[in-house]
Amino acid sequence: MTLAAQAMNVTVIGTGYVGLGTAGLLAHLGHQVTGIDIAPDKIAQLQRGEVPIHEPGLSDLLAENAERLSWTSDYSSVKEADVIFICVGTPPGPDGAPDLRYVISAASSIAHQLGEQCQVIVNKSTVPIGTGDYVERLLEELAPNFSAAQHLVVSNPEFLREGTALHDSLYPDRIVLGGAAKALETMIQLYAPLLEQNFTPPASTPRPEGYTRPATVKTTLQSAEMIKYAANAFLALKISFANEIAGLCERVGADIEEVTTGIGLDERIGHRFLQAGLGWGGSCFGKDTQGLISAGREHNYAMPILQAAIDINYRQRQVIVEKLLRQLKTLKGKRVSLLGMAFKPNTDDLRDAPAHDLIERLHRLGAHVTAHDPVAMPRAEHEWSHLSYTPARDLDHAFARADAVIIVTEWDDYQHLDWNKLLPTMRRRLIIDARNTIRQPLDHMLQATVKQVGRSAPIFIQSVQTVSIVK
Numbered sequence: 001m002t003l004a005a006q007a008m009n010v011t012v013i014g015t016g017y018v019g020l021g022t023a024g025l026l027a028h029l030g031h032q033v034t035g036i037d038i039a040p041d042k043i044a045q046l047q048r049g050e051v052p053i054h055e056p057g058l059s060d061l062l063a064e065n066a067e068r069l070s071w072t073s074d075y076s077s078v079k080e081a082d083v084i085f086i087c088v089g090t091p092p093g094p095d096g097a098p099d100l101r102y103v104i105s106a107a108s109s110i111a112h113q114l115g116e117q118c119q120v121i122v123n124k125s126t127v128p129i130g131t132g133d134y135v136e137r138l139l140e141e142l143a144p145n146f147s148a149a150q151h152l153v154v155s156n157p158e159f160l161r162e163g164t165a166l167h168d169s170l171y172p173d174r175i176v177l178g179g180a181a182k183a184l185e186t187m188i189q190l191y192a193p194l195l196e197q198n199f200t201p202p203a204s205t206p207r208p209e210g211y212t213r214p215a216t217v218k219t220t221l222q223s224a225e226m227i228k229y230a231a232n233a234f235l236a237l238k239i240s241f242a243n244e245i246a247g248l249c250e251r252v253g254a255d256i257e258e259v260t261t262g263i264g265l266d267e268r269i270g271h272r273f274l275q276a277g278l279g280w281g282g283s284c285f286g287k288d289t290q291g292l293i294s295a296g297r298e299h300n301y302a303m304p305i306l307q308a309a310i311d312i313n314y315r316q317r318q319v320i321v322e323k324l325l326r327q328l329k330t331l332k333g334k335r336v337s338l339l340g341m342a343f344k345p346n347t348d349d350l351r352d353a354p355a356h357d358l359i360e361r362l363h364r365l366g367a368h369v370t371a372h373d374p375v376a377m378p379r380a381e382h383e384w385s386h387l388s389y390t391p392a393r394d395l396d397h398a399f400a401r402a403d404a405v406i407i408v409t410e411w412d413d414y415q416h417l418d419w420n421k422l423l424p425t426m427r428r429r430l431i432i433d434a435r436n437t438i439r440q441p442l443d444h445m446l447q448a449t450v451k452q453v454g455r456s457a458p459i460f461i462q463s464v465q466t467v468s469i470v471k
């Protein structure tokens with residue numbers, strides 16, 4: 001539904017998670033959006049009305065706003081654009097510093113197409129502090145039409161989470177804008193319906209009860225760029241903190257779930273991002289903590305807290321292997337099944353997914369690994385073809401004759417497993433709940449050993465209505 005007082009022409013460069021989220025959001029707010037990608041297969045899919053990623057609600061949002069969306073590999077729409085978003089990837093380079101090649105190539109392509117009117121170039125990719133200035137210099141050097149008064153660079157970092165991208169885009173906590181005042185005015189106009197929340201919510205993603213509107217943070221390019229890194233680093237720290245405490249809980253007989261509930265009730269701490277388990281995966285927390293450390297290194301400034309958060313995170317993956325070894329003694333010839341391959345539920349993104357690491361480690365120890373995921377298996381077939389594992393045809397296949405099943409990703413599907421049916425098909429009834437996700441007691445009639453992170457005693461489910469803690 002068109003509500004923007006002034007519909008603008010927007011070009012979005014990069015049609016990954018952030019580019020598609022941005023394009024869908026802006027079209028929904030009433031703007032005319034052209035999405036550009038250098039990957040011809042993605043553009044062909046989008047032109048056919050298919051969405052190349054699994055993100056709940058996205059396909060409907062793009063379809064509902066199709067009249068305001070077009071997809072191309074041709075940069076010429078930049079000429080007419082009021083606002084140009086850079087949403088390309090910034091993967092980590094070999095030393096942990098973000099590889100800016102895609103940002104540089106996008107900025108160079110923009111430069112050759114800049115118009116003569118006032119245009120705002122927005123960096124939505126997560127980029128090292130100073131990249132906004134760098135992009136401006138690139139435009140100045142390469143754009144025949146460049147004018148410092150007309151072509152203004154803004155940093156507008158993205159805070160969406162995969163799996164809940166629409167919710168996060170439509171109902172954000174804050175919009176962060178860094179740059180010159182004139183450019184920020186344009187951004188405020190662009191986002192006006194979002195800031196005032198006077199758009200009609202899409203059917204898939206209703207406005208949450210009690211939500212009013214986002215805060216706006218207007219700042220400099222550098223501070224906006226830093227806010228993004230610092231936010232991700234802090235969330236990553238919180239998770240690693242919970243995991244570090246979980247390890248001690250196991251040793252002293254405390255229960256991490258009760259401990260995080262207890263500390264989270266303090267409003268200064270809060271409950272979110274204290275879920276202990278396998279630790280974080282995905283394309284951003286690892287990359288962005290490393291990115292900050294490498295920025296510190298450039299300034300000869302150590303960042304030991306971040307390094308510790310990273311070390312703890314990767315230790316968690318080994319913790320799970322050790323739990324398994326403790327129970328099975330050796331993994332040689334043992335059949336271990338992983339439930340969940342995506343780095344988190346509701347996405348098919350496999351980047352830095354803990355399952356990848358686990359498959360490698362378990363295979364190295366001689367286990368036969370089988371893996372299941374409700375949506376990411378077709379993608380894994382291409383992206384993980386180098387790994388030694390058997391894709392599970394279904395859950396029956398994953399459980400049959402398994403010596404252990406590890407819950408790696410807390411998909412809802414795994415909350416409601418038919419334990420009655422599945423457990424008896426296993427060779428050993430060992431479930432490692434690496435996400436502490438099983439909330440309901442397992443079937444009372446069956447015996448299963450369930451190991452959860454941060455809970456020292458296996459829960460032994462023995463008889464009707466009795467959950468007894470052994471050891």
Ligand SMILES: NC(=O)C1=CN([C@@H]2O[C@H](COP(=O)(O)OP(=O)(O)OC[C@H]3O[C@@H](n4cnc5c(N)ncnc54)[C@H](O)[C@@H]3O)[C@@H](O)[C@H]2O)C=CC1
Nearest residue numbers: 014015016017018037038039088089090102106125126158
């Ligand atoms: N994935 C996420 O949840 C979030 C990502 N971010 C940041 O946003 C940026 C983008 O991330 P994703 O969307 O995950 O990346 P992605 O890797 O899914 O998508 C990037 C897209 O850019 C395209 N591309 C690369 N160079 C191009 C060029 N010169 N011209 C046109 N298209 C080009 C690629 O073909 C690809 O489709 C990264 O900096 C990331 O750190 C920020 C918040 C959330």
Ligand SMILES: O=C(O)[C@H]1O[C@H](OP(=O)(O)OP(=O)(O)OC[C@H]2O[C@@H](n3ccc(=O)[nH]c3=O)[C@H](O)[C@@H]2O)[C@H](O)[C@@H](O)[C@@H]1O
Nearest residue numbers: 158159160161162239273274275279280281282284343344
């Ligand atoms: O910059 C980014 O790319 C994004 O990174 C994260 O979003 P995302 O990686 O999509 O997903 P999260 O929900 O943050 O989960 C990241 C990882 O942490 C794990 N996690 C999360 C929360 C928790 O309490 N414990 C925990 O182990 C998840 O399982 C997952 O593997 C941030 O939450 C977003 O705000 C940010 O925009």
